[in-house]
Amino acid sequence: MQHEVQQVREEILEALKEVKDPEIPSVSVVELGMFYDAQIEDGQVIVIKMLPTFTGCPALDIISRDIRLAVQSKISWAEEVKVEFVFDENWTTERISEEGRQNLKEYGIAPPPVKHKEGDPWHVDCPYCGSTYTTMENIFGPAACRSILYCRSCKNPFEAMKPVSNI
Amino acid sequence: MSIKSAGEITDQAYKQVLAELLYQLGDDDFVLSFRGSEWLGLCPHIEEDVAFSSITQNTMGHATMYYKLLEELGEGTADELAHARPKEERKNAVILEEKNGEGGYMDEPRYDWAFTVVRNYFYEAAKKVRIDSLKQSSYSPLANVAKSIGREQYFHLKHWEVWFTQLLSSTPEAAERMNIQVERVWQDFGDVLSLGPSGEKMAEFELIGDEKTLTEQWLKQVGSAFKAAGAVMPEGAPGAVSGNGREGFHTEDLTQALDTLGEVYNLDRAAAW
Numbered sequence: 001m002q003h004e005v006q007q008v009r010e011e012i013l014e015a016l017k018e019v020k021d022p023e024i025p026s027v028s029v030v031e032l033g034m035f036y037d038a039q040i041e042d043g044q045v046i047v048i049k050m051l052p053t054f055t056g057c058p059a060l061d062i063i064s065r066d067i068r069l070a071v072q073s074k075i076s077w078a079e080e081v082k083v084e085f086v087f088d089e090n091w092t093t094e095r096i097s098e099e100g101r102q103n104l105k106e107y108g109i110a111p112p113p114v115k116h117k118e119g120d121p122w123h124v125d126c127p128y129c130g131s132t133y134t135t136m137e138n139i140f141g142p143a144a145c146r147s148i149l150y151c152r153s154c155k156n157p158f159e160a161m162k163p164v165s166n167i
Numbered sequence: 168m169s170i171k172s173a174g175e176i177t178d179q180a181y182k183q184v185l186a187e188l189l190y191q192l193g194d195d196d197f198v199l200s201f202r203g204s205e206w207l208g209l210c211p212h213i214e215e216d217v218a219f220s221s222i223t224q225n226t227m228g229h230a231t232m233y234y235k236l237l238e239e240l241g242e243g244t245a246d247e248l249a250h251a252r253p254k255e256e257r258k259n260a261v262i263l264e265e266k267n268g269e270g271g272y273m274d275e276p277r278y279d280w281a282f283t284v285v286r287n288y289f290y291e292a293a294k295k296v297r298i299d300s301l302k303q304s305s306y307s308p309l310a311n312v313a314k315s316i317g318r319e320q321y322f323h324l325k326h327w328e329v330w331f332t333q334l335l336s337s338t339p340e341a342a343e344r345m346n347i348q349v350e351r352v353w354q355d356f357g358d359v360l361s362l363g364p365s366g367e368k369m370a371e372f373e374l375i376g377d378e379k380t381l382t383e384q385w386l387k388q389v390g391s392a393f394k395a396a397g398a399v400m401p402e403g404a405p406g407a408v409s410g411n412g413r414e415g416f417h418t419e420d421l422t423q424a425l426d427t428l429g430e431v432y433n434l435d436r437a438a439a440w
Contacts, residue, residue, distance in 0.1 A: 055315060056228025087232075087311040090318065139322060140218035144225055148217075164318050 005040045008075060012038050012048065015074035019066045022059050023143045026107040029063060033095025036086060044079040046071060051091035053164075054144035060085060093164045109146065110160035117165055124160045126151035134158075168305045168373055173239040184368045185306055186240055187258070188375060191363060191413060192297070193233030194259035197249060199290060200226035201424050202263070202283075205272045211280060218326060225319045232312045239308070250432040254417050254425060260358035261412040262286065264421040271423075281344040284334060285352045288327035289389060293359050295324050296384045300376040309374070328392055335396035342398070349401065356405035360385060363413030
């Protein structure tokens with residue numbers, strides 16, 4: 001039996017919603033805007049194309065494995081699930097959905113500004129108390145995508161996702 | 168001219184010159200990120216430790232992307248290209264393979280922070296010039312990769328620029344140490360700015376801009392940092408006194424880097440990870 005990509009696209013997206021970034025377990029790869037395209041080869045093989053966030057991100061291999069497992073268990077007819085990271089389009093932080101932004105905040109990570117251009121000042125509000133009275137401690141944080149900040153109002157250190165735009 | 172994928176390449180000369188360029192780009196990032204990893208736990212302060220290791224991790228990711236493009240050209244897998252190529256086949260610039268200073272990571276590292284700051288700032292400035300040029304490359308997969316790297320590299324350049332200008336305009340001792348390293352790195356940095364024996368062909372095929380223009384842009388970029396620090400930039404173009412890495416010349420320092428990096432890989436090359 002041949003399967004068409006349009007029919008299964010919804011199913012694939014449903015499966016991908018269960019796949020989280022292991023370093024930000026509250027946000028799915030769909031909410032992060034990493035899903036790019038899906039194709040079906042020979043009617044039985046699903047090829048999922050994803051946009052990598054940061055190139056040196058060590059989580060990419062884990063994400064790739066989790067996607068294969070999630071899609072395979074959801075779509076039983078698939079003989080094989082392949083995951084490819086592509087660069088046809090650049091991932092930017094604008095691709096993060098509104099839901100994704102909310103979930104980032106819940107995890108204690110301030111979401112990146114919605115519209116950001118190279119050289120723009122980057123102002124971050126505290127994800128806990130909403131105060132604008134914050135300072136940048138280190139632009140490089142514990143993961144490639146995050147910076148370390150400090151809230152002078154509620155005295156909490158927090159992290160923020162770096163704005164990434166097409167430069 | 169625009170070539171969309173490896174499969175579209177029909178001209179063998181184009182393919183060969185493209186591979187040559189990718190080896191230079193990949194090997195430069197690869198070996199310098201190894202030197203960066205050797206600073207882990209030894210940086211001047213903990214915030215720098217976090218920042219430098221993050222930059223280093225990204226840079227290793229950039230090397231992987233270039234090796235993947237080589238993989239698509241049929242040059243071997245990215246792992247093999249990173250670990251299994253002998254020293255003579257490496258195309259990185261010699262200044263990038265040099266040890267961080269005296270001693271070793273496992274044996275009393277007495278590394279030189281000024282050397283690291285100067286080498287990394289000069290390198291990131293050169294990388295920025297190259298990346299900007301590569302965004303217009305006739306080989307679309309390379310242009311796409313350049314755009315992706317450029318977004319991250321912006322932060323790297325800023326980071327080293329801050330260290331460079333601040334230390335250069337700091338205490339007399341800091342300025343003196345920096346100036347010694349500026350002189351040292353300058354006399355070998357021509358190797359980084361070189362596109363090697365196939366440089367003219369690379370420009371002809373519109374893979375990257377010509378070496379002369381790129382060098383001028385680099386001089387302009389670092390010149391403004393020297394000016395901001397109130398310091399004097401060395402005169403004349405940078406040299407390559409330790410030899411030309413683009414032609415396969417390398418030092419014992421690269422042997423040490425490759426032996427350390429490949430230690431686990433070489434225990435069992437067929438192991439699954």
